[in-house]
Amino acid sequence: MSLTTQTIDTEKITPMMQQYLELKRQWPDCILFFRLGDFYELFFEDAVTASRELELTLTGRDCGLEERAPMCGVPYHAVDSYIHRMINRGYKIAICDQVEDPALAKGIVKRDVIRVITPGTITDPAILDERRNNYILAIYKLNRYYGLAACDLTTGPFEATALITGATSAKLLDEIVRYAPSEILVMDAFREDPLYSVLTEKYNIVLTTRPDSNFSLEAVEKWLEPLEGQQPLWSQAAAAILIYLVETQRVKPSHIKPVQPYSLDGFMNLDPIARRNLEITETIRDQNRKGSLLWAIDRSVTALGSRLLRRWIEQPLLNCSDIRQRQDAVAAFKEQFMRRQELRECLHGIHDLERLGSKLTMGQANGRDLVALRQTLGKLPAVRSHLDGVGESWLAELAGRIDDLPELTGLLERALVDDPPVSVKEGGLIRAGFDEQIDHLREAATNGQQWILDLEKSEREKTGIKSLKISYNRVFGYTLDVTKANLAQVPEHYQRRQTLANSERFVTAELKEMEDTILSAQQKLVAREYDVFVMLRETAADRIRDLQQTAQALATLDVLAALAELADREQYCRPEVDLSDQLRIRQGRHPVIERVLPAGEFVPNDLAMDMNAARLMILTGPNMAGKSTYMRQVALIVLLAQCGSFVPAAEAHIGLVDRIFTRIGASDDLAGGASTFMVEMNEVAQILQHATPRSLLVLDEIGRGTSTYDGLSIAWSVIEHVADRDNLGCRTLFATHYHELTDLAPKMPGVFNSHVAVSEEGGRVNFLHQIRSGSCDDSYGIEVARLAGVPAAVVTRAQDILLQLEQEMGPRQKLKVRRNARPMDGQIDLFSASQALKNTDGIIEQLSELDIHKLTPLDALNLLHDLHQRASRGKRSLT
Known part of the structure; x- marks a missing residue:
């Protein structure tokens, strides 16, 4: 495309295009929707972009130059859907409208940009999710x-x-x-x-x-x-x-x-990794709300409450008094079932006062918005009555903040019809009897319509054309429509205005005279109704601070009642939250998974930790047995407790947590050039740099992305660092398949073992999903492969190989932990690095120089035997 808005000489183009270019150059980073009659047109590079993104036909328009201006357009009544699509693709939209009546314009109709829509300034509820802020x-x-x-x-x-x-x-x-x-x-x-x-x-x-x-x-x-x-x-x-x-x-x-x-x-600090791993507001797999913590606990009945609940779970509290204030209010609603149900039923009909308020002040509210406001204000006395005598100080205070604005409610009741049209510039908004001028104009317009009906009847009788009818359109006004079969009966004083495929349209002097009278009354009526409506809208907008205070009180009541409903229905308990170092949960449950499973199927589990004798749990057990579920469960219970919610447990005592860190799962960051292991180590580094003694760490499979000894060494060292009170000493759940690490529990203060129990019957493994004290020495990987559907022949062969390997290698050696001889370093050594290098250097060198393509099977077997002997001697020297 050779023509662009930045290169065109404005002196050579038409006046309309000059007007377009002037506005486009004021908003160069926006797609300009330019109103022309019943369409929004786009020109030049905007037209090319929009035709591609919206799949519109690209045409052209004469602009005064030899080359036509690229053009595409959309009907004005359907523009919102097209704008939505452009916004969703990241574009900014400038809406240019006519700002004067074309009938009164001298020359080009004056136009201006009336609003710019960007991703952060969308106000249309059709685009926005009512349950979250934008x-x-x-x-x-x-x-x-x-x-x-x-x-x-x-x-x-x-x-x-x-x-x-x-x-x-x-x-x-x-x-x-x-x-x-x-x-x-x-x-x-x-x-x-x-x-x-x-x-x-x-x-x-x-x-x-x-x-x-x-x-x-x-x-x-x-x-x-x-x-x-x-x-x-x-x-x-x-x-x-x-x-x-x-x-x-x-x-x-x-x-x-x-x-x-x-x-x-x-507030509790939750970094992006923790938010993602705990699936607080959306799932990891498909970024959906369904399946998240928010989805599982949200029992709110208003958009106001749903947005506030989201905010609460994204910002857990660190002040015990504030937490208890929320708990007291939830407990009051939980104990008063009928009051709670009546209040929630009443709140269910409350419209979104916050977003209604914004539309009022920006002049975007229509008649239906004002009716929604009227309906909401009308429900507020009942909301307050359901809180009379509630007996809880904060709930009583919230009830006192609700203002039903009776004068405004009465005004809207007297002024607005029950079912107004969407448009505010076509009339039909104001009740009869509210405005004397509107009533007079409406009567004139109504009488005119009756006159039209009377004339239609009279002309049928005079002409004998029974199918004759009077119709109206904006181009030709009122016309007498006659089918072609009856054209011979048309009187001479009928003036032909338009010929259609099956009929013709006529006018008479009498009809045109009455048309002027009717349309004049109708136009004045529409204009007066719009003026009265604007007055109503501005009157409501003047009370915006009262509306916002009421909206905030309603949102808080909705959330508190919703949390009480959740606690009552799902048998959540009130946790004790204080500044102790305790983390004790009896019969804890995962709030999301419990909701997805059939009732009673979820297996609850306990936890007893503190920052002294039991601060780091090493958790072992098979894959699919529930280790990750259990650790996430603990983190979510802590998070809910510090939001002021009750929690899914029989009993819970939560010593305040300032941050929750998670290291669960990992994937390659291909765009960032980082491998799975590098991603894992970056996360570990962030945790160790920013955790405090009051943090909760949830660490799953540290070190699994590298070789066995490297991974084991890193996991060992992380446990040492985290468990040492001189370094960190915070409460930590550490899941691992390095069963050697369980040897640390009796030797390191504050470290203890737990495992996920399994039962074996008839050669098959049953996952009990129960957390028990002590370690587990078997990962049951082959059994997991069988459950996953790996072919039976492969599973059988794997069992044979495992048996052979176990016979050749013997049972797992216990790690020999000992204190390093350096007086200033109290860390435990996994093995002596220098001795390890001495015993393995020769093996590594020999393997690196080996040409495997020249080895016969017998040579390979002899070489393997030799390497095995040397490695065994090296292993004995390490222990």
Whole structure:
């Protein structure tokens, strides 16, 4: 395509195209939808892009140049679906509309961009998931430190924090992943930050570069409320968001709340790996909500509550008092079944007040939105009545925050019809009797319609044409329609206006005169109804802070009642959460797997840990026996407890956990050039660098991605480091197939063995899914292969080989642990490195120089015997 909006000489093109180019050059990074009559048209490079992405036919339009402008278009009434598809592909859309009445325009109708839609500024509920926020973030970087601001345009929260300690880049990524934003605003210099490629390539987040001036202190002074003292780092990020929202929405979004600073110290830290491995809000396999922790526990009945519950489980608390406040409210609802059920039934009809509020203040709410608001406000007295005498202080306080706004409710009840149309510019919105002018205009329009019916009847009788009818369309107005079979009966004073395939359309002087009267009344009626509707919308928007306070109270009540419903239905217990070092769970269950299995099939298990005598569990047992399930179960119970929820157990005592780290499973990072083992070691490094004595570690199969001795050495060393109170000493679940590691339990303080029990009957293994004390020396790998469907012949052959290997190699040797002789180093040695090298160097050298293609079978057997003897001597010297 040779014509582009940046190269065209505007003096040579048509006036309409000049208008288009002027707007397009103001929004060069957007796809411009340009309203022309009943269509939104796209031109030049935008047309080429849209035709490809939306599968539209690419045509052309004369633009005053020799070459026609590439063009495609979509009907105005269907534009939303096309915009959705473009947004989902990461494009930004600028919507250009007519901003004056074409009938009153002199020359080209005035047009302007009325709104810009980007991934982070979507407000259309048809695109958004009502159960989650749509956040836009901004990052301001100063040297090694970051300021972060987050806002949801559709609901109004505005939060910010500064990351000013330690490894801020990792903490920043943790927060970004928690918010899961659709878009992030950055300065141009951020492109050089290592996080830039991580966010765009790994997390597929749209990063929008903004002018540095948007992040300046001058911007802070202009856009934010005055702040005392030195401006915090987050203020410059917050200013950038406000500027962007005004620029894209073309109006100041007054529903956005004042910035709420927060500290990371108030919440449990969950890094992206832990969030993923624990499947907190989505599954690992297909990133679906179904199958996640959130899916398993969400019993909320409103969109408000569902979003708040998501926030709670993504930000578990670290303050025991705050946790107990939530627990007390959940317990009160749990104990009062009828009150809870009546409240939940009442809440079920509550509309999304937060998103209704945002539509009100941005002038996007239609008649149906105001009816939804009226219905919600009408339910609030009943909500409050269900909380009368509740007896729990926080619930009583929440009830007091609910304002049913009776004056607004009454106004909307008197003014709006029960079932208004979607459009607010075609009439049919206002009740009869509310506005005297509307009533007069409506009567005139209605009488005109009756006159049309009377005229139609009269003309049929005069002409004898029984099929004659009067119709209306926007091009020709009112016409008398006569079929071709009756054209001979048409009177001479009928004036032909249009010929169709099977009929012709006529007008008369009398019909045209009445048409002017009717249409004038109808146009005035529609205009007056729109003016009254705008007044109603603005009146409601003026109460936005009251609506937001009520919405927050309703969301909290919904979550607390939902958690009580969960606890009651699923027999969850109230955990004791304190600052002790305990981690004790009796009859604990996995909240997700329990829900998927038939009732009663899940096998519960216990755990007893602290930070002294039992701080690191070495867990052994076969694959598929339930080790990973058990460890995830423990982590999820801790997480739920610190959210203020009851937990799936008969009893639980949780000493506060500041972070949960997980190392479960791994896969190659091909794009990043990292192998499975490198990914695993990166995760281990992150854990060891950032864990504290109050952290909970869930480590599964450390060291399995390399050779046996390397892997065993790494696993051994990690256990030493984690279990040593001088290094870390935190509560840890460590699953392994290196059965040699179980020898550490009696020799290392705080380390103890557990295993997943199995039973063997008739040569078959039964997985009992029970966690028992002590170690397990068999992985039952061949039995797992049989259960997985490996052909019987292969399984039988594997059993023969295993038996042969066991006879040749003998039973597993116990690891001989001993203290290193170095006085300043108290670590336990797995083996002497120097002696190992001395005994194995010759073997390795001989193998490396060997040409296996020249070996006869007999030579190979003799060589193998020789190497075996030498290796056996080396092994004896190690022990």
